[in-house]
Amino acid sequence: MFKTPKSLMSSRPILITGCSSGIGYCVAHALKKRGYSVFATVRQPKDVARLQQEGLESLVLDLSDSQSIFEAVQTVLEQTDGRLYGLFNNGAYGQPGAVEDLSVEALRQQFETNFFGTHELTRQVISAMRRQGEGRIIQNSSVLGLVALPYRGAYNATKFALEGLSDTLRLELAGTGIFISLIEPGPILSQFRANAYKMFKQHIDAEQSIHYKTYAKMEQRLLAKKAVAPFTLPPEAVLKRVIHALESRHPQPRYYVTFPTYLLATLKRLLPHRAMDWVLRHLPE
Numbered sequence: 001m002f003k004t005p006k007s008l009m010s011s012r013p014i015l016i017t018g019c020s021s022g023i024g025y026c027v028a029h030a031l032k033k034r035g036y037s038v039f040a041t042v043r044q045p046k047d048v049a050r051l052q053q054e055g056l057e058s059l060v061l062d063l064s065d066s067q068s069i070f071e072a073v074q075t076v077l078e079q080t081d082g083r084l085y086g087l088f089n090n091g092a093y094g095q096p097g098a099v100e101d102l103s104v105e106a107l108r109q110q111f112e113t114n115f116f117g118t119h120e121l122t123r124q125v126i127s128a129m130r131r132q133g134e135g136r137i138i139q140n141s142s143v144l145g146l147v148a149l150p151y152r153g154a155y156n157a158t159k160f161a162l163e164g165l166s167d168t169l170r171l172e173l174a175g176t177g178i179f180i181s182l183i184e185p186g187p188i189l190s191q192f193r194a195n196a197y198k199m200f201k202q203h204i205d206a207e208q209s210i211h212y213k214t215y216a217k218m219e220q221r222l223l224a225k226k227a228v229a230p231f232t233l234p235p236e237a238v239l240k241r242v243i244h245a246l247e248s249r250h251p252q253p254r255y256y257v258t259f260p261t262y263l264l265a266t267l268k269r270l271l272p273h274r275a276m277d278w279v280l281r282h283l284p285e
Helices: 022-034 045-053 065-080 104-132 151-172 192-203 212-222 236-247 259-268 273-281
Strands: 013-016 037-042 057-060 086-089 134-141 177-183 254-257
Touching: 013 022, 013 065, 013 177, 022 037, 022 236, 037 045, 037 065, 045 057, 057 065, 065 104, 065 177, 086 259, 104 134, 104 151, 104 177, 104 236, 134 151, 134 236, 151 177, 177 236, 177 259, 192 212, 259 273
Parallel strands: 013 037, 013 086, 037 057, 086 134, 134 177, 177 254
Antiparallel strands: none
8 A cells, every 4th residue: 555644644635425334434434544634424413423433524415415415515625724635436325126117216316326416526526626736536336337237227327327427527637636536346345235125125016026036036135144245355445446546646547346346347348248148147146
């Protein structure tokens, strides 16, 4: 890892979304220990209190609420004299379900958090980064922003959209001192499955679906407390890429994390579409 002086890092405030658990929680604590001025945001006030007790500067930011996004950004900029060096767009959730079973409302909610909220937050911090002549925007995407897996259509769609928007933004910000990086995790230890199960139950009528047999297996997988997908890594694997994206003079446009991401990205380049579809249909859960 890089060894940037703490005196320099303390002058580099960073805003992180989705810090209640998993990747965001790990990155927030680790960057604070590294000397950064971390603003760890969460959706629930109870999580704000918990993170504050743990020594983090924390505030509410709900990516599905424009007013919440605006107020959080204003609060951070007021406390940093208008400076913001880094933004780690980590907050997101998964909405399982076959595409034909996804209501427009379920898809809209998925996009509000995973895409539109992230875009709105990003837009609001760019002006501050332009004024200071530097900045790092790190988008936590997914291997599912590179390839599509069945029964994950809503999540696939938001991450594919995030990939395209971020690539465009990187081209438009060339030469400004603001760098855009995408992180592409595969399976990472987190609360992702538990949260996905809640959204599945909220939006999918499994018993009335043609896919009910598949859903029964899906629910068992989502509820299995000790089930870990092959090649799962801890959140620290993402942390290493975040630090590189923040501190390297030449951050990479994309950072792959976990063996499945490397493998599937490579196969997508090499295999014909039909062969790739076969691979994606037969991947183990």
